[in-house]
Amino acid sequence: MNDIYIITTASLVASSCALLGCFLILRKMAMVGDAISHAVLPGIVIAFLISGSRDSITMLIGAGLIGILTTFLIEFFHKKAKLQTDASIGVTFTWLFAVGVVLISLFAGKVDLDQDCVLYGEIAYVPIDILIINNESFGPRALYIMSAILFAIILFIYIGYKELFLTTFDPAYASAIGISTSLWHYLLMSAVSLTTVASFESVGAILVVALLIAPAATAYLLTDNFKLMLVIACLAGIAASVTGYYVAVWLDSSIAGSIAMMAGVIFTFTLIFSPSHGLISKRLKATIG
């Protein structure tokens, strides 16, 4: 039963990340996603200190705010101080992450977080943390949280599909017909930070990046249809979760690390064998054509 719980939770995390990742890589914002996933750390610690628990509205609000703050700082340093974008991203996220680690050490007694957990989470503990209402067990808590997050993200993409699509592919046209590109930009970034925070316990701040980028990149090499890309990305994420889990059991290693590794393996396979954009098919086309 524990296997099922862990695999399901991982698949939920992977699907949420994969959906958002598709938008990120097409907007050339993969590294902003990376930055946000690091930068939420101080937000998590502060929210933890205020509310005293890990799953609370405070934490989700805090996450949303810190995501927006990160995005804002990156743009501020780039636009107002004329710092090049790559440096602006690098300076911002390392600073926030360092603040987070220092906060953890400062309040080591009060915050139930440790540095390793920050890096690669501990999804193996998912089945232990059971949701209990009226002495009745309802299964792992993380399962409910991640289902809710995935549902929220699907809803977000469903409702804002046109706006997200247009601001991604043709921002000039989008603003011409009155869609605020910066509003959707910030909404998307809030969604990314929300997902990062929710996934934090299971896969850690850094391996979220693997699930944000790798499945979406895989899907991008398989299709030119955006809706199909969203579906394929989810499937690739789920495949990485399932195979990653069993590899981890086999090697007796970190599950989250192994999921990231398998996401990379799936990407490499696609890179070589994709019928449309793979290396082999490109080579064949080049020799035939």
Added chain:
Amino acid sequence: MNSFLEFFSFADPNIRYVAFGAVLLTASSAIVGSFTFLNKKSLIGDAIAHAVLPGICLGFIVSQTKNPVILITGAFITGWLSLLAVEFITARTRLKEDTAIGLVLSVFFGIGIVMLTVIQKSGNAAQSGLDHFLFGKAAALVGDDLIAFGSVALILLIVVYFLFKEFALLAFDKDYARSIGFPVRIIELVLTSLIVLAVVIGIQAVGVVLMAAILITPAAAARFWTNKITVMILLASIFGAVSGLSGAYISYIAPAMPTGPWIVIVISTIAFISFFFAPKRGVINRLFRQATIRRTINDENVLKAFYQLGEENKNFFNPHPAEAVLRKRRMQHGAMIKILERLQAQGYLEKAKPGWTLTEEGKLRAQRVVKIHRLWELYLTTELRIAPDHVHDDADTIEHLLTPELEAELERILQFPKADPHQSEIPYRDR
């Protein structure tokens, strides 16, 4: 205060090791990082930093010891591999560079974590401390480490010293370097190897995740103070050294504090101060300068409105109420009053009934603006063959910016014409 003296007298050899080590690591990373920064490859440094983890673990698995030379070799190999992977994905697929970096970084890191957890469960006692590479261990440097990392840092400095000109040229004008026959590819290769080496020793100080900070943050901060590359690199290394030393000091007085993150917080603080307060390039100075320019433009536009009203009445010293000026120049009434009062204080306007009138000085300034505007319109139509109805907006901008030298040049080229394309007279000062 006691601990301050104790630390900075460097009497205790342990303190010497830690302080010297931290300064060496951060300063040499900052120097190499300056070139990463100038090449706009800041995030590549981040990717390499994450990618050395599997190499370190591999080195350990092969040798079963924590011999720094073997670990550095392993790290060097996977660091290079990650770079090749990023370049390959960017060049051969339609994925963009940022996606490739994020992908390689997280997957390599994932593999590293898998190997690290496998090693930790293998029961080999020598493995303890391997996880220091995740968050750095500047506070726990010992003599042997120092010799290994010191030699690497020395190699970095020597190579940078001898190839300085080549690196600088590569950062600023790669095409030019290629055209004059520099072996660009080889220089790039050397520079990249240096970055990998810098990362490999730098993660000793701050760990994998924060490595990008000690590479690029000192350079980003230094860039705000100077336009000279030598000064910039010198500043970057000083900033790096200061943060390394402060980090070591903080973890000396509070042993529970992690050194790496503190180094990063200190260097980030230096960077933020630079971003905001640096003369010329800092945000505050930039905003101040923009405000000054905006004020000048507003002032000159109002003076111009007075001049145009004067042209209509054939008398430049007639008084005009704010409302009349507002008809020429639309803006909020309150903002207009403010500008009028400012101009009065500066002596360009005088209070009169009704409203304000130009002073002699004010008329001269307004006249110059109007003259440049009309000369520019004429220049655009006659010299650049732009239609007369397309030149106004451009002239509206340039009239506030043209220097006296260019103004004289314009007059000379056009040979002091009498009227602009719309047949308005061009006013000159009495010659």
